[in-house]
Amino acid sequence: MKILTTIKKVVDVELTINVEAGAIVEDGLQYVMNAWDENAVEATVQLKENNNAETTMVSIGGGEDNTKIIRRGFAMGIDNGIQIDDPTLTEADSSVFARVLQKVYEKEGYDLIITGKQAQDTDNGQTGIMLAEYLAIPCVSNVIAIEVLDDQHISVSRLGDNGTEIVALELPAVVTVTDSINEPRLPGMRGLMMAKKKKIDVMDLSALGTSFEEVGGTALKSEIVEFMKSETREAGQKFEGDAADITAKVVDLLVNEAKVL
Amino acid sequence: MAKVLVIADIKQGALKGSTAELLSKAKAIGAEAAVVAIGSNLEALIPELANAGSDTQYIADDPGLELFSAGPYASCVVDAANQFGADLIWFSFSESGKAASPRVAAQLGAACATEITDVILNGDQVEIIRPAIANKVKQRVKINAERLVAVVRAGAFEATEGISGTENVVRLATPAADVKAVIKELISDATGEIDLADADIVISVGRGAKDQTGVDLIRALADDLGAGFGSSRAMVDGGFMAHNKQVGQTGKIVAPTLYMAMGISGAIQHLAGMNGSKVILAVNKDPEAPIFNVADYGIVGDLFEVVPLLREEIKKIRS
Ligand SMILES: Cc1cc2nc3c(=O)[nH]c(=O)nc-3n(C[C@H](O)[C@H](O)[C@H](O)COP(=O)(O)OP(=O)(O)OC[C@H]3O[C@@H](n4cnc5c(N)ncnc54)[C@H](O)[C@@H]3O)c2cc1C
Ligand SMILES: Nc1ncnc2c1ncn2[C@@H]1O[C@H](COP(=O)(O)O)[C@@H](O)[C@H]1O
Numbered sequence: 001m002k003i004l005t006t007i008k009k010v011v012d013v014e015l016t017i018n019v020e021a022g023a024i025v026e027d028g029l030q031y032v033m034n035a036w037d038e039n040a041v042e043a044t045v046q047l048k049e050n051n052n053a054e055t056t057m058v059s060i061g062g063g064e065d066n067t068k069i070i071r072r073g074f075a076m077g078i079d080n081g082i083q084i085d086d087p088t089l090t091e092a093d094s095s096v097f098a099r100v101l102q103k104v105y106e107k108e109g110y111d112l113i114i115t116g117k118q119a120q121d122t123d124n125g126q127t128g129i130m131l132a133e134y135l136a137i138p139c140v141s142n143v144i145a146i147e148v149l150d151d152q153h154i155s156v157s158r159l160g161d162n163g164t165e166i167v168a169l170e171l172p173a174v175v176t177v178t179d180s181i182n183e184p185r186l187p188g189m190r191g192l193m194m195a196k197k198k199k200i201d202v203m204d205l206s207a208l209g210t211s212f213e214e215v216g217g218t219a220l221k222s223e224i225v226e227f228m229k230s231e232t233r234e235a236g237q238k239f240e241g242d243a244a245d246i247t248a249k250v251v252d253l254l255v256n257e258a259k260v261l
Numbered sequence: 262m263a264k265v266l267v268i269a270d271i272k273q274g275a276l277k278g279s280t281a282e283l284l285s286k287a288k289a290i291g292a293e294a295a296v297v298a299i300g301s302n303l304e305a306l307i308p309e310l311a312n313a314g315s316d317t318q319y320i321a322d323d324p325g326l327e328l329f330s331a332g333p334y335a336s337c338v339v340d341a342a343n344q345f346g347a348d349l350i351w352f353s354f355s356e357s358g359k360a361a362s363p364r365v366a367a368q369l370g371a372a373c374a375t376e377i378t379d380v381i382l383n384g385d386q387v388e389i390i391r392p393a394i395a396n397k398v399k400q401r402v403k404i405n406a407e408r409l410v411a412v413v414r415a416g417a418f419e420a421t422e423g424i425s426g427t428e429n430v431v432r433l434a435t436p437a438a439d440v441k442a443v444i445k446e447l448i449s450d451a452t453g454e455i456d457l458a459d460a461d462i463v464i465s466v467g468r469g470a471k472d473q474t475g476v477d478l479i480r481a482l483a484d485d486l487g488a489g490f491g492s493s494r495a496m497v498d499g500g501f502m503a504h505n506k507q508v509g510q511t512g513k514i515v516a517p518t519l520y521m522a523m524g525i526s527g528a529i530q531h532l533a534g535m536n537g538s539k540v541i542l543a544v545n546k547d548p549e550a551p552i553f554n555v556a557d558y559g560i561v562g563d564l565f566e567v568v569p570l571l572r573e574e575i576k577k578i579r580s
Pocket of ligand 1: 035036179466467468469470492493494495496507508509510511512513523524525526527528529530531534544545546547550562563564565
């Protein structure tokens with residue numbers, strides 16, 4: 001089985017993010033592999049270990065940080081790495097990324113595409129599902145387990161509104177995975193060293209056989225006009241001391257001040 | 262006049278309150294509002310769908326639609342959107358909405374926006390507001406496409422009192438089943454407990470509760486209050502709480518009147534699911550726990566000691 005796994009470089013959400021004049025302040029930001037893509041990579045490597053898959057990852061983006069996340073993917077156990085580095089794509093939306101990924105898919109052909117359920121910078125949760133639409137292949141999102149049935153079929157479990165849905169999928173297909181599917185492995189020293197020597201297949205859009213216009217870049221369906229700070233909650237009253245006293249005090253406040261009990 | 266199509270949020274045969282919230286917003290922006298209901302055995306819901314504030318009800322009612330399947334579900338929405346001539350297509354915050362919206366957008370060549378919290382109409386120009394980066398920032402987004410498919414974040418819109426509509430039913434053809442993605446089984450998570458989304462008070466348990474004894478202790482408080490009983494991811498991963506109880510970025514988004522975080526540190530992914538609550542109470546033995554940065558009331562203490570005291574105090578005021 002040939003698996004294509006998508007990984008995105010995202011801003012580290014654990015750090016402070018400042019907004020000034022409608023834009024995110026770049027200074028002081030750090031970049032990491034999207035957490036849900038780490039789950040996608042882990043799921044892929046487990047399929048490789050248990051079912052002999054040939055594994056390829058693709059990341060659309062440029063710069064040193066993007067190279068770093070691809071190296072991390074190698075260190076976790078992915079065989080091949082493709083990087084689509086094209087300066088025109090900096091403002092791209094999920095639909096455009098899905099069109100680019102469609103080209104990557106069509107170049108080689110794969111049996112299974114695994115994406116994260118959502119990118120931590122956009123919080124869109126759209127790219128994998130749109131990719132499947134564009135390729136006209138089946139898709140299951142929010143997946144928590146993947147099991148290979150035979151060469152042409154897998155069974156996946158997804159968390160739906162009414163419980164866990166077990167779906168038989170005909171390949172080729174797209175699945176988007178959520179964080180409860182696995183615990184991503186931490187690459188060891190040796191893996192990281194080996195990953196440094198691996199060759200990344202870097203391409204721009206023309207090398208991929210497409211253009212900015214063809215992937216919808218010149219006709220964006222929506223555009224971010226500005227970023228704003230989120231309303232932050234103020235820390236309220238915090239009580240320390242004798243448990244019985246402070247508990248009685250807080251219940252009194254919930255009843256008489258907040259009026260919520 | 263803009264035309265809004267709202268996808269009815271139906272769970273276990275019942276229409277969720279979010280449907281009326283979205284329809285109210287549609288009317289508030291001066292749009293014509295229709296609803297599409299997809300499932301099985303929907304007949305009894307039709308008057309309710311109209312009363313929720315819709316003037317046309319597109320109904321896709323077939324035993325084959327009983328279990329959610331994103332392909333046919335999206336086809337029904339596309340069909341209704343085309344018949345109605347919808348400019349704006351709104352899903353409630355749900356796993357089915359998250360799964361179907363990008364498909365509908367791709368098929369209609371529409372823009373797609375998830376977790377929107379507001380819609381602004383300026384003549385023909387549509388803009389939306391949505392959080393991103395785990396709620397750390399908000400985006401204002403200009404829609405260039407003719408149509409917008411959006412998932413509305415839980416709690417973003419309010420239902421207008423006394424809203425009404427008219428019954429005007431249009432039956433939709435049943436789309437073909439997706440033969441390449443076949444639902445084999447649904448392992449239902451229905452427990453009979455109050456749905457977190459509907460609860461006025463939500464009490465969530467975190468790793469601080471340690472094990473089943475701690476969970477049961479806190480559940481008793483939730484039972485006393487008739488509160489929804491939620492969880493951090495740590496207790497779901499630990500096998501103590503069901504997946505559908507998880508509050509946070511990968512779980513449920515809740516905005517109750519009162520949220521109680523019991524032994525929860527306040528990781529950003531957890532906060533993203535509950536920081537829209539009206540009042541937050543946190544119990545944590547670590548005075549430096551980040552949950553205290555968002556809590557209106559904080560009790561620094563051992564939950565095994567504090568929770569029984571809370572139950573006692575609440576019993577006192579309730580009697
Ligand atoms: C992609 C991604 C998505 C995620 N999605 C979610 C999500 O949807 N929801 C979610 O919750 N998490 C989510 N997480 C996980 C999140 O980052 C945290 O790991 C998780 O919320 C921690 O749960 P916790 O607060 O219960 O545990 P911990 O962080 O371990 O905190 C336990 C707290 O209990 C306190 N405590 C210990 N003993 C006691 C006691 N006896 N009395 C009182 N207090 C005590 C401690 O001081 C501590 O603050 C996600 C993570 C990632 C990477
Ligand atoms: N620039 C990108 N490069 C590689 N994969 C991407 C990119 N953008 C999105 N994806 C994949 O699509 C998923 C969903 O992204 P989004 O639709 O932005 O939430 C991510 O978890 C990635 O797996």
